[in-house]
Amino acid sequence: MGWIDLICFAAQNLWRRRARTLLTTLGVVIGTVCIVLMFALGLSSYKQFEETFMNNRDLTEIQVNAGMSESGGSVKLNSKLLADIMTMDGVDKATPVLQFPVYIDAGEYETSYMTVTALDRDYIDGSFDFAEGGLFDDSEMPQLVLGYYTQSQFVKDGEQPDEQSMYDMGEDGEQPDITLPFDYKTQPLKLYIGFNPSETGMDENMPSSKRYPAAISGTLKKDDYGDTGYNAHMNLKAAETLIRQNRKLAEQFGISADSYNEVRVRAKDLDSVSDIVETLNKMGYQAWSTGQSLESFKQEMANRQAQLVLIGAIALFVSAIGIANTMLTSILERRKEIGIMKVTGLALKKIRRMFLIESAVIGFAGGLVGAALSYIVAFAVNNGEGGADLFGMYFQQGTVLTIPVWLALAGIGVAVLVGVAAGIYPAWKATRLSPMEAIRNG
Numbered sequence: 001m002g003w004i005d006l007i008c009f010a011a012q013n014l015w016r017r018r019a020r021t022l023l024t025t026l027g028v029v030i031g032t033v034c035i036v037l038m039f040a041l042g043l044s045s046y047k048q049f050e051e052t053f054m055n056n057r058d059l060t061e062i063q064v065n066a067g068m069s070e071s072g073g074s075v076k077l078n079s080k081l082l083a084d085i086m087t088m089d090g091v092d093k094a095t096p097v098l099q100f101p102v103y104i105d106a107g108e109y110e111t112s113y114m115t116v117t118a119l120d121r122d123y124i125d126g127s128f129d130f131a132e133g134g135l136f137d138d139s140e141m142p143q144l145v146l147g148y149y150t151q152s153q154f155v156k157d158g159e160q161p162d163e164q165s166m167y168d169m170g171e172d173g174e175q176p177d178i179t180l181p182f183d184y185k186t187q188p189l190k191l192y193i194g195f196n197p198s199e200t201g202m203d204e205n206m207p208s209s210k211r212y213p214a215a216i217s218g219t220l221k222k223d224d225y226g227d228t229g230y231n232a233h234m235n236l237k238a239a240e241t242l243i244r245q246n247r248k249l250a251e252q253f254g255i256s257a258d259s260y261n262e263v264r265v266r267a268k269d270l271d272s273v274s275d276i277v278e279t280l281n282k283m284g285y286q287a288w289s290t291g292q293s294l295e296s297f298k299q300e301m302a303n304r305q306a307q308l309v310l311i312g313a314i315a316l317f318v319s320a321i322g323i324a325n326t327m328l329t330s331i332l333e334r335r336k337e338i339g340i341m342k343v344t345g346l347a348l349k350k351i352r353r354m355f356l357i358e359s360a361v362i363g364f365a366g367g368l369v370g371a372a373l374s375y376i377v378a379f380a381v382n383n384g385e386g387g388a389d390l391f392g393m394y395f396q397q398g399t400v401l402t403i404p405v406w407l408a409l410a411g412i413g414v415a416v417l418v419g420v421a422a423g424i425y426p427a428w429k430a431t432r433l434s435p436m437e438a439i440r441n442g
Helices: 003-016 018-054 077-084 148-153 236-245 247-254 271-280 291-333 335-343 348-383 407-431 435-441
Strands: 059-065 091-106 109-119 131-133 143-146 189-193 212-220 232-235 264-265 286-289 388-390 393-396
Touching: 003 018, 018 291, 018 348, 018 407, 059 435, 077 091, 091 236, 109 148, 143 148, 189 264, 232 236, 236 247, 247 271, 264 271, 271 335, 271 435, 291 348, 348 407, 388 407
Parallel strands: 109 232, 143 212
Antiparallel strands: 059 264, 059 286, 091 109, 091 189, 091 264, 131 212, 143 232, 189 212, 388 393
16 A cells, blocks of 8 residues: 555545544644734734834944043043044944024025034935935035925914925825925025024023025935934034034034034944944943844844744644544544454554544645635735734734745645644554454444
8 A cells, every 4th residue: 555545545534524524624724824824923023123123224323422431520522532433343434413403594484493413424425315406515605404394494474384384184184295485496595503683582692693695405305214304404514614603602502513412323234333332331421223222122023923923833732632632533433444454464654654644634734724714814904994803813904914925835834744743642542453352342
């Protein structure tokens, strides 16, 4: 009796007890669906994690703030620190950061308040995503790159044009597009440090800012993050000139051209981030990077994946018990048949194989149906308008389940292995029956 004969014989035996086989297979189906969906949910969560975290272009950027030395004195952010940082292993670029408020006069339009972040041009070159225009040049004339949301700060007679606001929501719940209310390429600008110099009620002792001709070199797209979207940006060289020429006024805002608000460092690769951060913290500075949290995030995702797979494994374990119970019951019902096979000289290993094949067929059928059903569930979840509650698992709206082919095949393979493992003891039990006693009691 060859393998094909054994498989056909096993299929006939299962078909004769099809009601019991169907119920046992159903347990494997549910177990397979659970493990495939749970694994897919973990994979989908990790993919979203990659899109929002791993692909963040600032993952290798380190933010450095002033701190305290071991002796208790303050450590400042200055040119000496910048020189020290550039000698560290793994550092690609570094820039001082100056932040200060400005008032801009754009003819009919003006800003009551806008925060400017000044950095080295070389540091940010290529990192901005422009909607219009481009990066400022390396001159000392103030040129601004406007974050998407700063464009709503230009008002006429105290009101935003066409009710354009970062806080307004349309009837569809979406924020309207924010654009400049004037042509930035032709509109001459006047820039002042601080607030509107003609505004009444200002502190009489506060020095007035000098007026500077300025220009807007470009505007950024909506999908920029953090202060990139909410601040204007300027070349560091131009900002230092403004601050030095308005030293007393700048001091009122706690600004100095020789002491920076912040230093930003870009590592050459992600592996260098932790070492740079550790070195800077030992020097007394407060250094932090999004990339530093990468390992903890990855560990959290791995733990969540393990928990989800464990739930699916428990479901398959329960189905394995069902297979073992079915096969043991089958042996008791087929004692006479087993006895005849032994008396006629059928090898014990072939009897063992026959029962292992029967349990494997149950696992394969359950795995195949379970994998197919998993795709149906994923389709329902991905295309449903609201949350979905299936097999005791709730999927909130917006959940995207992706089931790779290899995962479906792996689910079928695991189901087959579970079936074989569950059939080992019943197959051994069948080979231990006494032939004559089996025929007599069968």
